[in-house]
Amino acid sequence: MSVNVLAAEDPYIPGPSSFDLPPIFGEGTVVTKPMVQIVVFGLLAVGFLYLAARKRAMVPGRLQFAGETAYGFVRNSLGRDIIGSHDFQKFVPYLVTMFFFLLFNNWAAAIPGIQFPTFSRAGLVYGLAAISWLVYNGVGIRKHGFLGYLKLQTLPSGVTGPVLLLIVPLEFFSNLVVRPVTLALRLFCNLFAGHLLLILFSMGGYWLIFQSEELLYAPVGVVAWLLFAAIYFLELLILFLQAYVFTLLNAMYIAGALADEH
Numbered sequence: 001m002s003v004n005v006l007a008a009e010d011p012y013i014p015g016p017s018s019f020d021l022p023p024i025f026g027e028g029t030v031v032t033k034p035m036v037q038i039v040v041f042g043l044l045a046v047g048f049l050y051l052a053a054r055k056r057a058m059v060p061g062r063l064q065f066a067g068e069t070a071y072g073f074v075r076n077s078l079g080r081d082i083i084g085s086h087d088f089q090k091f092v093p094y095l096v097t098m099f100f101f102l103l104f105n106n107w108a109a110a111i112p113g114i115q116f117p118t119f120s121r122a123g124l125v126y127g128l129a130a131i132s133w134l135v136y137n138g139v140g141i142r143k144h145g146f147l148g149y150l151k152l153q154t155l156p157s158g159v160t161g162p163v164l165l166l167i168v169p170l171e172f173f174s175n176l177v178v179r180p181v182t183l184a185l186r187l188f189c190n191l192f193a194g195h196l197l198l199i200l201f202s203m204g205g206y207w208l209i210f211q212s213e214e215l216l217y218a219p220v221g222v223v224a225w226l227l228f229a230a231i232y233f234l235e236l237l238i239l240f241l242q243a244y245v246f247t248l249l250n251a252m253y254i255a256g257a258l259a260d261e262h
Contacts, residue, residue, distance in 0.1 A: 014199040019120055019192070037108050037118040045100040074099050074247065082251035087258055094135065095247055102128075102187075102243035109195060110236055117191040117239070122184070129184035132250050137176070140257030149257070183249055190242050194235045201228035 023029040024036065052067020060068060074096045079088040102119070109117035119125045140149040154171045155164070201224045208221030 014196055014203060018196065018199055021116070033116060034118050034121045034124060037114070037116070038105060038124060041104040041108055041118065042101055045097075045104040048104075049096070049100060070100070071096060078244075078247050078251045082248065083255045083258070091251070091254055095251060098128075098132075098250060099243055099247040102246055103240065106191065106239035106243055107236075109191070109239060110232070115198075117195050119187055120191040120195050122188050125184040125188040126180075128187075128246070129180040132183060132253065133180040136250070136253040136257045139254055143258055152257075152259075179253070183246070186249075187242050187246050190238060194231075194238055197231050198228060198235065201225070201231060 021033045024031050024033060049067060049071075052063050052071075055061075055064060057064060075088075075092050078095050078099070079092045082088075083091060105118035108114050109120075119128070137149070140152065143149075144152055153175045154168045156167060156171065159167055205221040205224030205228060208217040208224060210221075212218075212221075
């Protein structure tokens with residue numbers, strides 16, 4: 001958990017401050033827990049893919065089978081089915097890397113002793129969204145040219161007349177300005193809210209059982225811990241889904257950038 005259990009008379013109140021973790025090496029340094037996690041779990045994702053693909057036996061072992069299944073899932077459902085069979089293959093490495101990088105970092109929130117979702121810090125998520133923005137816009141400009149891509153993203157097919165004075169700025173703002181922001185916020189807010197709920201029920205249950213002077217509060221604390229356990233397992237699914245959705249949207253944006261009509 002990202003907070004310590006405090007033996008105090010007043011209950012700990014979870015909030016945004018729960019995500020402001022101190023520097024690992026003390027005051028005056030800048031290295032924090034999310035900074036270390038993003039590197040460590042990124043390397044673990046690379047290590048998993050490397051070990052899964054290293055032998056490539058005809059009869060796969062468990063690790064190779066898991067890696068091939070996960071790779072096939074991203075390749076087919078997020079690459080081929082979204083981008084299209086003609087163009088998808090060159091984007092598979094990017095999509096696979098994005099998915100596993102997110103998944104390993106998200107599941108850090110479920111590991112006892114760590115229990116902090118790396119991308120519950122907005123700055124890290126905006127960095128990923130910026131990479132996505134550069135990729136799909138770069139792909140579109142490379143295929144259509146700068147002016148052609150700008151037209152594709154701002155001028156819907158079949159729309160003419162004075163309404164374009166309204167449509168063009170809205171399309172420009174939606175596709176080229178707001179899209180990376182919403183992409184980042186979707187991931188950040190889900191991880192932030194899920195972790196906050198876990199803190200709330202775990203710390204609330206602890207306070208009701210051990211800190212409160214009212215014995216009648218203890219059963220409520222037990223219920224809070226049961227809810228914590230239920231939310232914990234639900235959070236495992238949500239952490240996977242957020243990695244999936246972020247990668248899915250990347251594939252959709254790339255497909256839109258490659259399309260001939262908007």
